[in-house]
Amino acid sequence: MPSPGKGRFMQLRYQMNDILPLLPVPQPPCGKTAYNIPCPICDAPGSRGRHLNINLKKNVFCCPKCGEFSGGVFDLYAYYEGVPRNDVLRLLRARLGGSDHADGGGQQKRRKAPPRPPEIPQAALADIERRHRVYSSLLECLPLADDHWENLRGRGLSDDAIRHFQYRTAPTANLQSLAQNLIQTGCDLYGVPGFYRDAQGCWTLASYRRGIMIPCRDRRGRIQSLHIRLDEKMKKGGKFLTFSSTDKPDGVRAENWCHIVGPVQPEILLIEGYMKADIVHHFTGRTVLAIPGVTSTQPLIATLKELSGLGVRRVMTCFDMDYMKNWHVENAYRKLLQLLSGLDITFGTYLWDPAYNGLDDYIWESCMKRGERNANSLEAP
Secondary structure (H helix, E strand, C coil), X not given: CCCHHHXXXXXCCCCHHHHHXXXXXXXXXXXXXXXXXXXXXXXXXXXXXXXXXXXXXXXEEECCCCCCCEEEHHHHHHHHHCCCHHHHHHHHHHHHCCCCCECCCCCECCCCCCCCCCCCCECCCCCHHHXXXXXXXXXXXXXXXXXXXXXXXXXXXXXXHHHHHCCEECCCCCHHHHHHHHHHCCCCCCCCCCEEECCCCCEEECCCCCEEEEEEECCCCCEEEEXXXXXXXXXXXXXXXXXXXXXXXXECCCCCCCEEECCCCCEEEEEECHHHHHXXXXXXXXXXXXXXXXXXXXXXXXXXXXXXXXXXXXXXECCXXXXXCCHHHHHHHHHHHHHHHCCCCEEEECECCCCCCCHHHHHHHHHHHCCXXXXXXXXXX
């Protein structure tokens, strides 16, 4: 039989919702199961950065930007309260209940935990075939605005290439009608990221700001997810959004899948950004594998193992040149190289004039548009 102290320990289960009111951090929005706050490691004080994600459902936190700050309930409490982790249980029992110390009236001191936000039902992620069918049908319903045509032409894409890559203008109106049209054509929207039920129980689309919608495809050309390059950068966030319906009724979160353009070849390029991958492939004919960001490497291992079995023997990284001057990006890049070194694939890095941050910009401006150099004049150290 366990000792009384051990038994009490086993019965106490502290959640993120229990400790957050005790800490000097922004509190979770009502109804959310996860939210972001400034990371104390990599977000500068006073900046608008909010890269530390706190998951109330899983009781964990993690900063994907720096990768240095992550853990569970006790770790978060220990950091912000400046106490050893081994002391956290005793301190929480004293503050929230279960303390061995009674107050003057002989009653245990216990602070009532705030009510937990109601859980919003989430759908299970649909398989690739259903996602591909729904997304393909959606793209067939959407136009590409004139200014987006001009934007893509300005990046060096031909009209045929723009049509081939199926870029569209992200919808911001008539969202419920779009969803109903898809249902009438036989599409099952349940479990497809970006779709959810509104307050009346009708299917609709997650509404985002205006931008160019970009398909993310697997090696067989099937659309895994959709992403949006915004016309205007958000005040809190970047230039790109994932078409997702997290924390909405019957919604589902989109994963950061790898995007592949071009047939599988013995040597492939690895780049950051789905649109950049399309443009570089258009310029060079090379097979390009893309991840949404240098820190988004979770799906990369499985994809590279699959490609290795299909004959890929060498990977050349072609990430934006800002990794040479941004230590956050450089740190993530070094971790990526460590990841690649553990695979049965050789790898190297392409370098180009750092005046052009992205490889797509460099090839278009220096190699094709200006005709000063050839697209094969990349340097491999």
